[in-house]
Amino acid sequence: MDASSKIIKISIAGDFSLTPGARYRSDGPKSGEEFREDFLEKYFKDPSDDTIIEVFLDDVRGYTTSFLEEAFGGLARKYGKEVVKKRIKIISKKRLLYKEKAEQYIENTK
Amino acid sequence: MKTQNKNNTSVFILIFIGGLLIGFIISFSINNPLNYFYLKFSEIIQVATTLVVGIYVSYYLGNKITNLGKQKEIILNSINKLENQTEKLQTYFLNIVYNKNKKASSSIISLLDNMIALSETLLNIKNLNNHIFLESIEVVNDKVSSLWDYITGDELNNLNYKEDNIEKIKETIHSLKSDLHNCKINLFIK
Numbered sequence: 535m536d537a538s539s540k541i542i543k544i545s546i547a548g549d550f551s552l553t554p555g556a557r558y559r560s561d562g563p564k565s566g567e568e569f570r571e572d573f574l575e576k577y578f579k580d581p582s583d584d585t586i587i588e589v590f591l592d593d594v595r596g597y598t599t600s601f602l603e604e605a606f607g608g609l610a611r612k613y614g615k616e617v618v619k620k621r622i623k624i625i626s627k628k629r630l631l632y633k634e635k636a637e638q639y640i641e642n643t644k
Numbered sequence: 645m646k647t648q649n650k651n652n653t654s655v656f657i658l659i660f661i662g663g664l665l666i667g668f669i670i671s672f673s674i675n676n677p678l679n680y681f682y683l684k685f686s687e688i689i690q691v692a693t694t695l696v697v698g699i700y701v702s703y704y705l706g707n708k709i710t711n712l713g714k715q716k717e718i719i720l721n722s723i724n725k726l727e728n729q730t731e732k733l734q735t736y737f738l739n740i741v742y743n744k745n746k747k748a749s750s751s752i753i754s755l756l757d758n759m760i761a762l763s764e765t766l767l768n769i770k771n772l773n774n775h776i777f778l779e780s781i782e783v784v785n786d787k788v789s790s791l792w793d794y795i796t797g798d799e800l801n802n803l804n805y806k807e808d809n810i811e812k813i814k815e816t817i818h819s820l821k822s823d824l825h826n827c828k829i830n831l832f833i834k
Contacts, residue, residue, distance in 0.1 A: 553750070556801035596757030598796035631760050631789050 540585045544573055547593035557600035566604030574605070577621070578613045584621070591626040591633060602632065607639035615643045659709075660702040719769065719831055722762055726784070727824045729759050734817050737795065741810055744803045752800070756792045763788040777830040784827060787820045 546554060550573060551564040558567045577585045591597070610618040618640050626633035733755055739748040763785040772778065794813045799805045805813070 553753075557798055561801045594757075596753035596755075596796075598753060598800060599793055600796065600798045600801065629757070629760055630764055631792065635793075 541588060542577065542585055543588045543590065545590040545593070547590070549573065551594070553595050554597055554601045556598055557604040561600075566601040566608065569601070570605045570608050574609055574622070575612070578609070578617070586621055586623060588623045588625055591624060591636070592628045597632055599635065602636045603639045606636045607643055610640045610643035615640060659705050660699070715769075715772070716831055719766065719772075720828060722766055723824055723827050723831070726759060726762050726766075726788075727821065729755060729762070730817060730820050730824065733759070733791070737813060737817070740800070740803055741805055746803065749800055749803060753796060756788075756796065759788050760792060774830070774833065776833055777827065780823065780827045780830045784820065784823050787816055787823060791816050791820070 544550075546569070550569055553564065554566070554569065555562045555564040557565060559565050574587065574589075577583055577587055606618070606622070606624070609622070622640070624633050624636045733752065736745075736748040736752040736755060739745040740752065763781070766781045767785045769778070769781070791813065794809060794816065799809060
């Protein structure tokens with residue numbers, strides 16, 4: 535992380551929803567696709583943007599694997615695994631599993 | 645809960661009285677077996693030291709045993725909760741698969757979230773010094789993670805699980821139940 539990089543903090547529970555939904559917008563409200571497009575992608579559109587995005591996973595009433603895969607894996611598919619790994623910091627103090635899985639979805643992107 | 649506390653207190657009192665008796669017997673028998681009432685200054689100091697050490701050791705051991713008992717009680721309570729939640733999970737899952745119950749599909753996400761929280765809390769127990777129990781908790785934690793993985797994919801949103809996934813989930817729920825039972829047994833292995 536560059537010392538000059540700007541840091542943006544996004545809390546899924548506070549800024550998005552306490553009850554995140556499924557994968558696509560067509561599946562219903564608060565989907566992984568909606569979160570990715572409305573909250574994350576704006577920081578990736580400009581290749582010179584080096585903003586660090588800290589995403590806080592805690593305090594929601596549970597995640598589906600499809601939400602996490604579409605939000606984080608989907609982002610890595612679109613903008614590249616290395617770029618996403620460098621700029622997205624996933625934080626969870628209460629549920630280690632969600633953090634591990636979200637990171638794994640980024641890592642498994644081809 | 646009350647019975648457990650009573651047991652712990654009894655152990656504490658027994659150790660306390662035992663410590664006092666041993667202190668007296670050792671001091672008197674070694675130093676002055678024939679004269680119990682006329683003690684030299686050094687003997688009084690020795691008796692007092694033995695008493696203090698006896699009290700300290702019995703207090704320390706009693707406390708340790710009581711704390712360990714309380715910790716095991718909390719762990720047992722958490723395992724029982726996990727067992728109940730596993731039963732609920734099975735009901736919700738079958739409701740989704742066979743009745744296409746949409747309400748059950750949103751409840752199952754928060755139920756799994758609670759199960760993950762409980763199993764991760766159990767996994768963080770470090771000071772129990774019981775490897776067999778800790779290994780069985782790791783097995784439980786892996787199965788809870790797998791269930792979350794198998795259940796909350798795209799199939800949950802469509803309320804349409806593939807046959808092989810249904811079987812896999814049913815089997816994992818079934819084996820999780822017996823793993824939780826093993827955890828309870830292993831908790832009390834010394």
